[in-house]
Amino acid sequence: MILHPSIFKAYDVRGGYPAEINEETVYLVGRAFAVWLTKKARKQPVIVVGSDARISSPGLKKALVRGILEQGGKIIDIGLATTPMFYFAVNKAKADGGAMVTASHNPAKYNGLKFTLKQARPVGEETGLEEIKLLALRAKFKAAAKKGTLKKKSLFKKYVNFMLRQIKNIEMPDLKIAIDSGNGMAGLILPHLFKRMKRIKIFPLYFKVDCGFPNHEANPLKEDTLNDLKNLMRKKKVDMGVAFDGDGDRVVFLTAEGRPARADFITALLAGEYLKKYPKAKIAFGVNSSRVVREAIAEKGGRPFVSRIGHSFFKEHLWKEGVVFGGELSGHYYFRDFFNADSGIFTMMKVLKIVAQEKKPLSELIKPFERYFASGEINFEVKDKFGIIKNLEKKFSDGRVSKVDGLSVEYKDWWFNVRSSNTEPLLRLNLEAKTKKMLEEKKKMLTIIIKKSS
Template identity: 40%
Template sequence: MSDLSQIVKAYDVRGIVPDQWDERAAEALGAAFAQLLRESPTGDASADRAADRVETVVVAHDMRDSSPGLAAAFGAGARSEGLSVIEAGLGSTDMLYYASGVLGLPGAMFTASHNPAKYNGIKMCRVGARPIGQDSGLAEIRDRAQAILDGGTDRPADRPRGDSRRRDLLADYAAHLRGLVDLSGIRPLKVVVDAGNGMGGYTVPAVLGDAVLPALPLTIVPLYFELDGSFPNHEANPLDPANLVDLQRAVREHGADLGLAFDGDADRCFAVDERGEPVSPSAITALVAVRELAKHPGSTVIHNLITSRAVPEIVAEHGGRPVRSRVGHSFIKAEMARTDAVFGGEHSAHYYFRDFWFADTGMLAAMHLLAALGEQDRPLSELAEKYERYVASGEINSTVPDQAAKMSEVRRAYPDAEADELDGLTLRFPDGAWINLRASNTEPLLRLNVEAPTAERMTALRDEVLGRVRA
């Protein structure tokens, strides 16, 4: 019997198949999703009184071996509650968000993103790609599905079942993105793309290549485009520097202008410059923000509290309004909607666009980067340099049994630092350096990020704080 409390996380469903969940659990989750949508179509109690009934959901899945069966079972559960299902088949997570936005339907994406092959999961959203997290319906879906699995609910046998139909959305998704960023007039660029055997191998040829649309002035050098949920070459997690090694080597060997790496469900994109050196997600956030502010002067840009302080500085310098957010896509998306922000970026390479239903899409961020590079003659290393003002440690994890006590101890060690607790503990120092300590939602870990004006200051502060955390 599946214990859904072990796999329903803060923002999505994630667990080992079949040890923690299987197709029976997926079917129960599909039925619970449908029940929630039938009773609360929008998630807004006042709006729901006048909301149209949800009749259809769209479901897509990644390339993992377990994904087609889980997606089909979820669809069967939704149909048992009377909803029709559009089966989009293979897709990236941002393609599912596109489908939800353009079709005006709730959706479910089956993927475990960058996790190993034995994992799978579900990312669910309401109409218009609005996220469903613990506080916006996911906990209720968990409880309803658990009751179904435990046999504690009566489900009428004569309830009309919904139907299902297939719909290929890849070409429409590619055309939509091409309409948001025009790459047809840029200078020719050679681009190495590492898809990590994930869904980038499916979407990149359609969006950046000539698989379904006219060719762009891009020469794509593909790495690991074969869809393979066992990830035979390396983990599809570009946040780990070890998984960028092949891309960095290929960029140098091919004399490419840049390299792009996508995670397993292709909603995140990382970049390396012509030397094979990583371009930080904070620098890409600032670069894309400047481009969006040029089109929409005075707009709000969201950044989470782990991004470089260069981001709010650059946003303000270009006439925008920077707004700081907690880490996590549900918080970013909520702030995007609340402030009508034009763009949002995270240190983890999630990028959110108002033109994309406030949802995250690594592909659109990559297109902005290609456009910025191709519209001028400098190499990417020079272009990115003006957005890289400070030195960051990257995220460092430490096993700590009592995270709250340790954060209090660190706070007491720096009484003169400015502190806030928007997300964990952030300390700001007079010289511009800062640290953030956040507890993991699922493990006994503290996550440390440090940034400072110089490498020497960053290293010293990092080591000093780690010494306290790990003492």
């Protein structure tokens, strides 16, 4: 049996089923994780295990459990769960770590594993995943001194109650909301949540959990996946639309007009809310976020904190840098009061709270952030990614240069960021300008330079 090293990504384990990831590989990786965590915890580790509802997930979870038990892990099996619910369980169980079978928003043919330490701190390439990979590839395991144990535990009710506490003592207005769960895991929780939010009428779309994703890919960042939701919104004349990804850790909001609200505008909106609770606090945002996020944070007395792209980097900032909230263009939002982790449903509850308190529609709440024109992410397939970045740094050395993630160059009326993809021969370009004309000019100029360099 061949274990493909390529299934180990920067933040998780992921691959096509069964060619790259299957029961045998997951069994080995499960054993490796248990060995690594035992060493880390210096005792028989308590490990929370959960899974999404992909067709391959039950078999993979069974193999994972077998591997962990053989290395003496004490498993708490929470059954089917969203990834944020899994983070909640790791914290509430005071576990030493956790393993979740999921491939998030990826198509149905994929599956994978997400690992955490205690308090749901992420295990990524630089925080243990590389060691787990080497242990799994070596596959030389000694029998554990003590046998592992398995206990099943549901935290479902506690999780729903936790979410409802986010709007406790808030008088909710009469709202009509269309919600697309995309047949993903959020559909497990949403009906139970809204049953107890009497003044909100929801129009559910694809709530039935089916991780074969029969209606559309559960990736709300792809705008064509929002077409059915937009049609439902028009038909029902709702106040807002909400779309979740496959494992429920990402969320996209739509205004009453059916326009997706930019994730950096939602970050700016939520930053204001968190700075009321934590004055002068640090708020994190990605290098590709609009300049308006930095401005909105500063205007509310906060301290802007620029981050590398990726959930493990954001979470570490919350743990180590005193950041209280952060948001990325990918639709991930991170909260101190959600275990320094991300959750689509938690984000939705926070946005609903603001809508209720301000008594304004979402479109009006984000309008003040519409100050600049953004390109969105533009991908270039190139051979020498780092050579091109070096060339751009020379050409634009008169701007304010930053290397937090790739290369960012700022000027008074425009800026750009170019960074390398971790997994593909791609350069990712984002730019923003004060006028549409300037945006098009700068985009054309940068495109020519990148294409000539490649």
